[in-house]
Amino acid sequence: MACKTMILFLLLLFCLPLNLHCTSSTSWIKGGYWTSRSELPVSQINSGLFTHLTCAFAYLNSSTFTLYINSTYEKSFSSFTNTVKRKNPSVVTLLSIRGGTAIFSSMVNQSSNRKSFIESSIETARLYGFQGLDLSGVLPSKSTNMTNLGILFDEWRAEVTSEARNSGNSQLLLVMKSHHLPAIDSVTYPIDSMLRNLDWVHVRAYDYYLPSRDNFTGAHSALYSSSSWFNTNDSIREWLKTGFPANKLVLGLPYHGYAWQLVNPNENAVGAPAAGPAITMDGSMGYKSIKAFIRDYGYGVASLYNDSYDVNFFSSGKNWINFDGAEAITAKVSFAKEKGLLGYNAFQLSNDDKWELSLAGMQLLITYNSYDQSFSTKRSFEL
Numbered sequence: 001m002a003c004k005t006m007i008l009f010l011l012l013l014f015c016l017p018l019n020l021h022c023t024s025s026t027s028w029i030k031g032g033y034w035t036s037r038s039e040l041p042v043s044q045i046n047s048g049l050f051t052h053l054t055c056a057f058a059y060l061n062s063s064t065f066t067l068y069i070n071s072t073y074e075k076s077f078s079s080f081t082n083t084v085k086r087k088n089p090s091v092v093t094l095l096s097i098r099g100g101t102a103i104f105s106s107m108v109n110q111s112s113n114r115k116s117f118i119e120s121s122i123e124t125a126r127l128y129g130f131q132g133l134d135l136s137g138v139l140p141s142k143s144t145n146m147t148n149l150g151i152l153f154d155e156w157r158a159e160v161t162s163e164a165r166n167s168g169n170s171q172l173l174l175v176m177k178s179h180h181l182p183a184i185d186s187v188t189y190p191i192d193s194m195l196r197n198l199d200w201v202h203v204r205a206y207d208y209y210l211p212s213r214d215n216f217t218g219a220h221s222a223l224y225s226s227s228s229w230f231n232t233n234d235s236i237r238e239w240l241k242t243g244f245p246a247n248k249l250v251l252g253l254p255y256h257g258y259a260w261q262l263v264n265p266n267e268n269a270v271g272a273p274a275a276g277p278a279i280t281m282d283g284s285m286g287y288k289s290i291k292a293f294i295r296d297y298g299y300g301v302a303s304l305y306n307d308s309y310d311v312n313f314f315s316s317g318k319n320w321i322n323f324d325g326a327e328a329i330t331a332k333v334s335f336a337k338e339k340g341l342l343g344y345n346a347f348q349l350s351n352d353d354k355w356e357l358s359l360a361g362m363q364l365l366i367t368y369n370s371y372d373q374s375f376s377t378k379r380s381f382e383l
């Protein structure tokens, strides 16, 4: 493993300078979220593995609808961009905003509230040196008026455009992390407005099934499965059906899995009866801690990569875990390439184990890039 990592590292060193000339690789997004509650110090982020890094989360003040950053983390937010750019000056940074549903709805429904929110978001981004804004946690649901959400995006883009003109800075990116489906119970996101105003949408292609909600085991991030189960292949198809072009969609990758408590240890297939979360409060576990758990308590039981779902399963006694290992991540990055998507975005970085998953995504790209390079080498040779 160490040897493999070393080879990868050398490959990276060798390939990165060449990539500068390769537009096809620079336009491919390799994104990741850093969350303030994680134990990963910003200075430890391996920025060289990413084109975009998102700092999460800023919240909405419930009376002024301006952005609010927990004072404990303010220093990490204000120094985020400078810190991650030390290792990779070309990495682009974004600030993620999470609106609690009730507060977000009140903001969206009133013109003056939208104005406060928009102005505050742009001011905060500029103050801290972020190059873009990411809206997270808004579902297509009756509790938020989708028409008004579309109006928000129109107004937000107009203000971002005018601010750039007035300040002489380049325009902030505007992106959104969406639900895995564009519609729930016949409520659809304001697709036209999103297409007009957002630079891209990254699809939350995970958390399809949760032990805190579902009383049966489920693959929370299956790439493929029969159509009666949620899966990423279907999620992306639904997005493409709305008219969203593939190159405006970024695939969300989970660096976490979920642990279910089986009702009967012998019944451990997908769809088996489950009695709620296991191991943690809500069953959620980072890749790193899943690996540690399997090492410590697996008693020799290996986690199995199942290539019909494209997830890893692990089952021991009453514990049933599914998660994305390196193979699953590689298969998804490959899927994103094949579908012509704009890239991937991992949630979230502190759950990776020694950058294994991030490197797995990279490894595949090196294969792709080496095709590009042999192409361009050939061309310059002929000239």
Ligand SMILES: *[C@@H]1O[C@H](CO)[C@@H](O)[C@H](O)[C@H]1NC(C)=O
Pocket (backbone or CB within 6 Å): 145, 146, 147, 148
């Ligand atoms: C959403 O807001 C618009 C005004 O922008 C209003 O006409 C419409 O009735 C609202 N829809 C719902 C479902 O409340």
Ligand SMILES: *[C@@H]1O[C@H](CO)[C@@H](O)[C@H](O)[C@H]1NC(C)=O
Pocket (backbone or CB within 6 Å): 215, 273
């Ligand atoms: C699981 O939940 C569904 C509804 O949410 C319920 O109809 C069903 O009886 C439950 N099954 C068990 C085994 O508790």
Ligand SMILES: *[C@@H]1O[C@H](CO)[C@@H](O)[C@H](O)[C@H]1NC(C)=O
Pocket (backbone or CB within 6 Å): 224, 225, 233, 234, 237
């Ligand atoms: C994935 O979705 C496509 C439609 O977008 C479908 O044709 C294909 O059969 C699906 N693949 C699998 C393995 O289910």
Ligand SMILES: *[C@@H]1O[C@H](CO)[C@@H](O)[C@H](O)[C@H]1NC(C)=O
Pocket (backbone or CB within 6 Å): 269, 270, 304, 305, 306, 307, 308, 309
């Ligand atoms: C994947 O899981 C399904 C359902 O549990 C099973 O039928 C199939 O044999 C598994 N495939 C592999 C390669 O383990």
